[in-house]
Amino acid sequence: MGTLWFWIVAAMLTVYVVLDGFDLGVGIVYPFVARTEQEKRQAMHAIGPVWDGNEVWLIAGGGTLFFAFPLLYASSFSGFYLPLTIVLWLLIVRGLSIEMRSHTHDSVYKTFFDATFFLSSALLAVFFGAALANVIRGVPLGADDYFFLPLWTDWRTGPNPGILDWYTVLGGVLALLALALHGLLYLALKTTGDLNARSSAWARRLWPVIAVITAASVPATVIARPDSLVHYQEHGFAWLAPAMVVVSLATIMLSLAKRWEWRAFLGSCFYLASMLVGAAAGLYPVLLPTVGSEGHDITIARALAGPHTVRVGLVWWTFGILLAVLYSATVYWLFRGKVPEHTEGYGH
């Protein structure tokens, strides 16, 4: 049961990264690829009807984590207090930037909301990447299963890490660039004209950088947390995840060369998903590893909520998530197709 919930939560967060990832990515690349007001509008239209639905996966994933593994929720959320609060502020600023931009006609305000949209999207990507790297590296858990991390220390991993050290910064940079590529491929898929051409061109330039950092992340992870490979050694099929990463990267490269927009974007979806599944496989059956001497790892077994809770939860969760997938699919289907260059205003 615990293993099942581990993968349910991992799957929900993966869906979140794949979906909200592209609209975060659009925010990151938007100042670079959308030059005219017309193109900015086109880029905004591409994410307009779906971005808030994408963000729901974060909230629903967080809620699921809370109910299935209360101990993990309590420990990690209070431990990462400051960065999580900053994430909240960034989510607020970003949601408002998108909403406000659509309500103003003054170019000064539009420029301002463009800037806040870019900054909040980029910082969110960095924070999410760094957060995942923190979990992989481990935190100094106390005997009571709680911890509190300073924002930065001497940039070294080891018994007394900070939230930002060389490894988590690497995680942040990887997330920033990977989501930027994801956003570029989405824009290429959803737009026409100059915006489409520029997005593809930037994606081709970004691809080799991603390939290099992805390759570097493997030895880096083993240095930061040698235990990462234990599960891989015990269960050979876990290697499927890194294999998928390589296949996805190759797919993206090939599709970019052949101008297959759909395949390139799908490649990027699979790339993000397999990176995350690979990380989850490296953690399993631990949820939050400890570094230092005092505490012990928070494992699935220790953090799982009571048996009745998780049994009943499985029934409604299955039912609810099927409905959720149905709604999301309907919205994506209704707003399918490319955004034309000359979009007229309508809206609410």
Place this chain on the structure above:
Amino acid sequence: MDALTLHRIHFAFTITYHYLFPQLTMGLALLIVALKTVALRTHDPDQRERYDISARFWARIFAVNFVLGVVTGIPMEFQFGTNWSEFSRRTGGVIGQPLAMEGVFSFFLESAFLGLLLFGEKKISRKLHWFAAFMVFLGSWISGFFIIVTDAWMQHPVAYRLMPNGTYEVTSFWGLLMNPWAWLQYAHNMSGAVITGAFVVAATGALYLLQQKHVEYGRIFLKVGVVAGIISCIAQIFPTGDLHGKYMARHQPAAVAGMEGLFHSTPGAPMVLMGQPSVEKQTIDNPLVVNKVLSFLIYGTTTAEVKGLDQIPRDQWPSALPLLFYSYHIMAGLGTYFAALMVVAGFLLWRGKLYSTRWILWPILLSFPLPYIANTAGWMTAELGRQPWLVYGLMRTSEGYSKHVGPETSLFTLLGFLGMYSLLSILWIVLVYTAIQKGPKAPVVDEGHDAHTLTTA
């Protein structure tokens, strides 16, 4: 200030601010469905057009408030973990369930159908568009239900058992959802949300009629607002408020004694209409009372004894007693005023004089902020009444906060939220004010946010 106080202020501030938005969106969602229903059922094309435009106008206002509700709502989920980690660790196996259900059942539904409601009018049929409005309404009301189930478990814990490691687990899923406290509180809370929606819609109508602008819409708004207002204001007092009060008196006598300022057990207890409670002297200063009414309201007889604070151990008294007393009296006083105003307006509507009677249009216009105050005071009554318990009778508030998060850190993020939310308030006022000034028929030049495919429509 100590860490506990700061964590409490932190949560109280962010949740009070958050609830300014859902109370309007939950109420408006119902009124939008009502407008869409009239539009769908009428055969007169002019009439239909006017109701459709009205629904579209309020859907736009809904959207602004919805976005603010979402962005201020995410911090609430996070804060259970960040600021109240010990509470989350121990009760997550119970309250995590309704919170996760809210995410899975309600948010997906709301976000998907809100997109359709706002962007899909020309892409889907009239009936499907009505359906989208209905699903948005359903989603927002389901969301409210799960939140109240969560709060009701803290007010009146049911269907739980204590596990060996000190955490709580649900023993019956249906027991948790069928908590009687939850249903009473839900009915009372939702009629409060409809009151906010009705007053905002009616006030906008009154403004248009007083300004002699958008007059035909002013009439529609006023009519819909007053009809919904009468029903919800009366339901708010009887039966929902009455039943909730009686249930509370049985299960949280300390809270009721605090709300009423009843320091001593009294047979034939009076109802205090006004006064200033003094915890030190254990009296009410300058009291204005109606004899025997409290006993009658709670027990149905004028002679029954109502339990006073003297029968409750001092360490279980509500910790902010005067604030609890005032919150309750503001809520009840305003509720009475709302019902009176709406009944008079309803009478004038029935006699066909409402639209031209300026002396009633002015109070309707000026009263729109009051439901926000009443709903906030209502929540403060519920939550202050629960103190000093975090989970009534099981866990004290002082046990639940994040002990590893110091007061300095909590103060810092509290200031951050204060700053951020003051900016939000300015943006909100500007947006809503502009939308109302432009009126329902304003040409929509909004772009960037909407759906590209609509251009083909």
